Amino acid sequence: MISAETLIYLFMALAGIGSTVSVYYAVIEKDLIKAVIYSAIQSTFYALLYFLLMAPDIVLVYLPVAVGLIPGVLILLISKTERVEQDEESV
């Protein structure tokens, strides 16, 4: 039977891989709303990572900022400009 430490390290590896994949998609995405959603996925996985590293106080501070405040401010910013990012040649 698999031990508890191995399972916790598996969760950490999954959180790291998932956050890296979502950061990659957030960088290359042209639709800015989708980029905000990918950034929220990354924030959620970072919260799980901080929790598994036994820092619940960091999680309590990180969650309202990274999941609540940053997407709200970014969507407020996107609503003032255009939603789809332009190519450099057409600008």
Added chain:
Amino acid sequence: MDLVQTTILIFLPLFLTSIVLYLIRAVKGPTIGDQILAIDSLTYDLAALLVILGLFFREPILIVTAIPLALWIYSLDIYIAKYLEKREMGE
């Protein structure tokens, strides 16, 4: 290791599998609604996982972090829904 910890250890790989499936749908999702629904399900699953891990480690302070996680991911739904409905935020 008593009965509770053994039972939690048996059911933790199911959480691991479900997080992988939610991540695939959150990254691939054809529309924004699919991605938002996937990240919602992922986060509620993670909140349950945080409570179960707090029970597993026998540290009650870890359980507190599940409440803001489930609370603040709901604000992301409101932001995205408000933007998609009116193309604006605030006002």
